[in-house]
Amino acid sequence: MENRMKKSFKLFFIMLKIGLFTFGGGYAMIALLENEFVSKRRWIQADEFADMVAIAESTPGPIAINAATYIGYQQNGVLGSAAATVGVCIPSFVIIFVISLFFDAFQQIRWVAAAFKGIQIGVVVLILSAGLKMLRQMRKTICSIVCVVLTTASLVLCSLFAINFSSVFYILIGAVIGLSIYFVKRLWERRKTEVGK
Amino acid sequence: MIFVRLFLTFLKIGAVSFGGGYGMISLIREEVLSHGWLTEEQLLRFIAVSESTPGPIAVNMATFIGASQAGFMGALAATFGVVLPSFVVILLIAALLKKVMKYAGVQAALGGIRPVVTGLILGTALILLLSAIANLRTVHDAVLLDWKAGIVFAVLAVSATVYPKFRRKSFSPILLLLFSGVMGIFLYL
Numbered sequence A: 001m002e003n004r005m006k007k008s009f010k011l012f013f014i015m016l017k018i019g020l021f022t023f024g025g026g027y028a029m030i031a032l033l034e035n036e037f038v039s040k041r042r043w044i045q046a047d048e049f050a051d052m053v054a055i056a057e058s059t060p061g062p063i064a065i066n067a068a069t070y071i072g073y074q075q076n077g078v079l080g081s082a083a084a085t086v087g088v089c090i091p092s093f094v095i096i097f098v099i100s101l102f103f104d105a106f107q108q109i110r111w112v113a114a115a116f117k118g119i120q121i122g123v124v125v126l127i128l129s130a131g132l133k134m135l136r137q138m139r140k141t142i143c144s145i146v147c148v149v150l151t152t153a154s155l156v157l158c159s160l161f162a163i164n165f166s167s168v169f170y171i172l173i174g175a176v177i178g179l180s181i182y183f184v185k186r187l188w189e190r191r192k193t194e195v196g197k
Numbered sequence B: 001m002i003f004v005r006l007f008l009t010f011l012k013i014g015a016v017s018f019g020g021g022y023g024m025i026s027l028i029r030e031e032v033l034s035h036g037w038l039t040e041e042q043l044l045r046f047i048a049v050s051e052s053t054p055g056p057i058a059v060n061m062a063t064f065i066g067a068s069q070a071g072f073m074g075a076l077a078a079t080f081g082v083v084l085p086s087f088v089v090i091l092l093i094a095a096l097l098k099k100v101m102k103y104a105g106v107q108a109a110l111g112g113i114r115p116v117v118t119g120l121i122l123g124t125a126l127i128l129l130l131s132a133i134a135n136l137r138t139v140h141d142a143v144l145l146d147w148k149a150g151i152v153f154a155v156l157a158v159s160a161t162v163y164p165k166f167r168r169k170s171f172s173p174i175l176l177l178l179f180s181g182v183m184g185i186f187l188y189l
Helices: A002-021 A026-040 A046-058 A063-108 A110-137 A142-160 A167-196 B002-016 B021-034 B040-052 B057-095 B104-134 B147-167 B173-188
Strands: none
Touching: A002 A026, A002 A063, A026 A046, A026 A063, A046 A063, A046 B057, A063 A110, A063 B040, A063 B057, A110 B021, A110 B040, A110 B104, A110 B147, A110 B173, A142 A167, A142 B104, A167 B002, A167 B021, A167 B104, B002 B021, B002 B057, B021 B040, B021 B057, B021 B104, B040 B057, B040 B104, B040 B173, B104 B147, B147 B173
């Protein structure tokens, strides 16, 4: 029992450190986690780590939180996953909360307000390049390209015409389309093999 | 009750955001605008701060929006909400369903979600761009070109495309935000 507490504390502090030093979200954090848990401490094997990354990427929620929860559980059960997840969140929480106390006053400064006008455009460019990067990495089939184009167009048009259609529905529709294609394909293949007989 | 609303809103965001980082941006935008928590300009500033401070962007955004609406407890409610779905889903997978991600059906659903999330991110970027450069939010707005914003966008777009070709790595987000801030000071002050 004492050992488990000790290990959870250790997990907590490692994750605290990682939460404090990663900028730019999920993928930057994966590199730090790999360095800490695979290369340095050898708590996790490389192929297991790769499996973990695949899971963290394809489950909902921030990748960093998914990875922390998974590693914590794998190292030390539910207690470990709670310690790791709380650890990775604390730096974010404290830093942002302190900033939020001064942010309004800070924005009132004339040159800061001017800088933020430029920075707003910078953020748009960041979001655009994140989307383009995902587009480049996507497996391109006719269906996936149609999905991207339709979603983009419909999102922009709904916004321009002030129609409320939540992003949640787009994601659900995407899942249904993916599943339908899969089942149709399977039926098709089964029929082909039956005809072949 | 604002705390419950913050918690539930971010619970929803945490539960359906795929693809990390900006995967949740379209939903966050919809939610904060429809609740009247932030304006589009404020949202962009919050994203800039979340991007240039350490930690996962989604957690930073949740803390920031929560704090702006209801102080410390608001920040706590929103952050707890955004983290909880991850925590529960991953615990289930790690404890009980190690192989669930390998099922063909799960992969097929994810295969359909991925292009949609890409579209959501691209669409949100276009919406924000139209509103920043042309002041175009709905079709009823008169188009008002902001040429300064246009210049900042053009310079950033060109440098974000050209830079990786010389340095073999992408323009770091913080560098890009600093650069755009400097341009803002020169153009708008």
